[in-house]
Amino acid sequence: MPRTLTADLRAHVGESVTVFGWVHTLRLQRRMQFVLVRDHTGTVQVTHPRGGEGDPIEAAFESLTAESAVKITGRVVDAPQVKLGGLEIVPERVEIVALAEAGLPIDEHSGPDHRLDWRFLDLRRPAAQLVMAVQTTVEQAMREVAAEEGFTELHTPKLMGTASESGAEVFEVGYFDRTAYLAQSPQFYKQMAIAGGIDRVFEIGPVFRAEPSFTSRHATEFTGVDVEIAWIEDVEEVMAFEERMLHRVLTRVAERHGEAIREHFGVQVTAPALPFPRITMADALARLRATGWDAEGGRDDLDPEGERRLAALVAEEYGHAFVYVTDYPAAVRPFYHHRRAGDPGVTASFDLLWKGVEITTGAQREHRYEVLCTQAREKGMELAPLAQYLDCFRYGTPTHGGFGLGLGRVLMLLLGLPSLREATFLFRGPHRLTP
Template identity: 70%
Template sequence: MIRVPVARLRDHIGQTVTIAGWAATLRLQRAMQFVLVRDHSGTVQVTHRRDGTALDAELDGLTPESAVRVTGRVSDNPVVNLGGLELIPERVTVENRAATPLPVDDRTGPEGRLDWRFLDVRHRPAARLVFEVQTTAERAMREFAYAAGCTEMHTPKLMGSASESGAEVFEVGYFGRRAYLAQSPQFYKQMAIAAGIDRVFEVGPVFRAEPSFTARHATEFTGVDVELAWIADVEDVMDFEERMLAHVLAAVAAGHGEQISELCGTRVTVPAVPFPRITMAQAHEILGAPGARADLDPAGERAVAARVTERTGHEFVFVTGYPASVRPFYHMRPAGEPDLTCGFDLLFRGLEITTGAQREHRYDVLVRQAAEKGVGTGPMRDYLNCFRYGCPPHGGLGLGLGRLLMALLGLDSIREATFLFRGPNRLTP
């Protein structure tokens, strides 16, 4: 049976069609029966004048959120608020009658909505919009990456040794020995560069065993990773990202700008390139702490971003020149400035969404920097071997897709930017 999406009913005025969706609202009066049926594209009013047929009883037996198919004639009725259309039913099929009462309603708090996420997303257009925007954003990222010569890779998420520092990783049993869930595809991206794959692109799961209970942290999230070979310096990496994000926001604005404004109350602005850049030293001057060496905390990121927006009108800003003390051992350090790194963070509306850097590709320097950080090189033998046989200069970035959506849509928490959130206290549903 072919169904017609609610959003396309105006193309079928006067015709008999079938729609399929959920009974969103019921007004079952003595003489008239009104049912608002909602599908993924919109909501339409089904209007039936009681006539003593089986249709009366079928509609009377509906419960809120029951899954139904309705066959009827599309009628143009300007009195109806929902687009001036209604459906005069000829047949109603209840595919699945919803139990009552529903476990969530408009008064349910955030954690309760997460317990019943499928009902939450089904019921709230703003929640469904998140995933429509996510689809558009990912498609635009891939379009840009492919056009820029990237090869899409799928790196392992099970590792024989803990990546990077060994902290913040989940340990799992693996045929009688220990394995770890990858907290980043970083080392594998670099292996791909050493393998002669010129530009690497990946969208995949990332796992962080951080006991963080903030609005922007998750223990499992989707990462967007890029690695570029033969770069001149870290500016090549930032140039790639800013052009990619300008392309993404242009696609989102074109596809969803009006809906985002209506449902989320925020405007999608396509950014001009290049994005503003400030050093970490300049950031601390903005915060009134010149000479500070610490990483920026969330309040500091918001304050710095607000100042940059005030000065430039730009919602993005790269923060560069991070101290080596707060960056991984594999970040390259500028010539003559061993205390700094060729790394950056990207802030969007005050939220850190990306970390990137030029990598250290010289084997001896890499081993020395690992030793300085107290990182044991034994478990990383396979990774380090990549740099012994002609690895080119390279750099890359890791972007949190949920954080991008959170900032773009003005969401209060990354929980709302994730279909089924995972955090320290949540493994269900």
Template identity: 35%
Template sequence: MSENAQPNERVIPLTKPPAEGAAEGEGEKGPSKSALKKAAKDKEKAEKAAKRKAAEDAQKKEQEANDVSKNDYGDLDVDGAWPEDFPGEDKVPYVELGDLEEYFKDTSKMDAPGGPHITFRARVENARSQSAKLAFLVFKKGTATIQAVVAASEELSRQMVKFASSIPAESYVLVHALVKQPKEAVKSTTIQNLEVHVKKLYIEGKAKAQLPMQVADAERAIPVEGEEETSEEGRPIVTLNTRLNNRVIDLRAKHNQAIFKIKYNIKKLFMEFLDARDFIGIDTPRLLGSASEGGANVFEVKYFDRQAFLAQSPQLYKQMLVAAGLERVFESGPVFRAENSNTARHLTEFTGLDLEMAFSHDYHEVVSLLEELMLHIFNGLRQNCKRETDLVRSIYHVEDFKLPEAGKVPRLKFPEGIKMLRDAGEEIGDFDDLSTPQEKRLGALVLEKYGSDFYVLDQYPLAIRPFYTMPTTQTRASYDPANPNAGYSNSYDFFMRGQEIMSGAQRIHEAEFLAKRMREHDAKVDPESAGLKDYVAAFEAGAPKHAGGGIGLERIVMLWLGLPNVRLASLFPRDPGRLTP
């Protein structure tokens, strides 16, 4: 025993630690057998994968080299320029899908040498593969849809068939096709007696494969206010809120496009009627220096270093222009109402169709003209927009709008309307304003009695109309300073299906009387205030008797078509909770 060793102490020989950084399974002599075996397998797998990819690339190159259609399909460049060999109009006519049936009414065009070829741009509604050699697509543009066939042949490759069947729905495409008559009518498209056989197909604007909603979702009805949202044929209802959040996709629905064609036609018919009667189109300010009509229903905005307001209506300016000598004026423009109302018939921004005119004897001259105007619009829609109306009503099932004969529009005085409601069991006072349910009830009673969905309620109580409203002759004759707002007025509302679409009246045109009414109205305003001083002064220079009205364009659209919500009649609606998109 060494002299330095302790009794019973064992001496343990030292071993060299594994090399720093050695892999598991490796010792000082290198990798273990298992590690070598695993590395060999990984190498073999990588080599096989590389060979497969090389084979696939070679096959793809061979297919591309042998693809007879390689120059006839694909994605357009980012600038959308057409391919050099795509036929121009000098060789093949460019025809919009909506004009296709009209274009081929001349059946001789079907006998063109080589068949009637056309080019067009459209959106892909859907694409499906029938087989490796056959695909069917549906193209759409506006409200028009047509079936398309992509069939492999000696001149059209399977690769092109595969490309066509894989185009995401809603993509925008450029097409060259041969037009044919199908053996049987295609019931699933609007163009049923023609179909297109694709020759060239390019994607101009590619849609994402997964969109937040499908156009098909927007082409189903939303529930009426107060009804529960339920699934339809096992498919969930996409809510109005979701649709409006994705409005660009929603607006692609055929019936939505029909709605806005109808809306445009209403505006056009409105202007056409008044233009033919010597009215002058005007544009009045939407930014005001004060809340000129009184009340709290105005939006405040910052105007440089001071406060301004968005106009509730062009009412005061219309009257000022009549006083200025433009005795018949009309306007179409935005109207802003800061009403915190989330009902199905209210918007905070809508389109107003306004008019004002001087009259000769009695304000009913204006009422009669307004009745004629509305009948002109209704009959114009029947003539110009029957197809669009039928399309929308096929989704929102509603009875046809019942119209009276010209000159026979039901015109009820307010007490007569109250009596009809009371006779039907409603509890309502002589001078009470009508609630929405009471308006609808009265509309149903008028329809039952007069056979008309359109009527006028005349001579509303003075207390519930604006300060510029002319009292009736009888009311002025019995004026009581202690109760200055008692009695009736020369005012009127127009109704469709029991809902108000227009409010109007004879206006006070004499400055002193106007100032008096402003001070004694229930909602008092100061005729000397900044927003009203110029208005009152306009009548101090002398003005003719005049009357007019303001029509809510979206309301007409909603009620003509039977839509359950006025937001569907606004491209990008604004309400208390919505400022986007």
């Protein structure tokens, strides 16, 4: 008999169906046996009156353990007294696909690190599966907008012959008779595509950062969403595209998962108003310092506390959870960021904060070869390791700009999760390379 998902049982009342799933709980009473069976769409109660000696269903249920994999064939009955969907299955046949060992290694009291050790069991939780379902919708919505607006999706190399940007915070790997590096970002390759005449570039792929960070929002491997747009007049075009993309993302998530997210996470998902508020870095610093805040070391940049405070100020003034912080000083931005014509100490760049957490860094890029070389030297960088990258700007490269967004951070904030670990299928950090 073909499989019927628990979410579809209402359409089969009075019929015999087969459900595949895991034993969620067992209540084996003196007269009745109740087994809750869970699949990825929900849970159903299976109710069996004991038949006495020789009853194969009774014997099968007595042998079951929590999280055993089973196939249950039975008649779907309308049962208003059952809190779980008002339905139950009266079993006709029970197949034990795989019996789980008694005594599960994790339970609802297990800490996050222990749960990660047994991630395949942890993923069986409906809330954990919802995270992955939401991630799928988020990526689909991003690709939907990119396709509508003429983007080409690329897959850039993750093995590099030279360390990207400054060479800091990169993983070295053995590569035959030499050393290779895991890509910190597809930034250079996106710009190579722009120089190659692909006007709009889009990628969702892995990013590697050798940062010894132990915060709730850092990982050594994460999924990045990267965009690059050619022939722009100003960085505002890049910011406007990201707004449209995120608006579509949150609209789709609310449509498909809004009720489930409220049930499991207590979060109301709503699409944000457009446009997002903008504030220059100079203005942001002035406002924050007026509240008594100052960055560590007096730098003209935002630390996590500054981001949280700024988000609170914006929420109070604009009633908005998003804010673009623009016009970062050149001193705190990479050499390839375009500098404002009237103020070379300021870059045409931005960070996007959501709920007080940075989720995006972007900018207009410098497209002129001579200027790029000058700005790299100003940062104390040697030009030789950058030769292949710089070559892309020697033969006529258009104005362009783009951004990189952390998918895990978006999921973490969207669902109100306490850590990036819970927004990632298999987390990687300084002390975690398993499972």
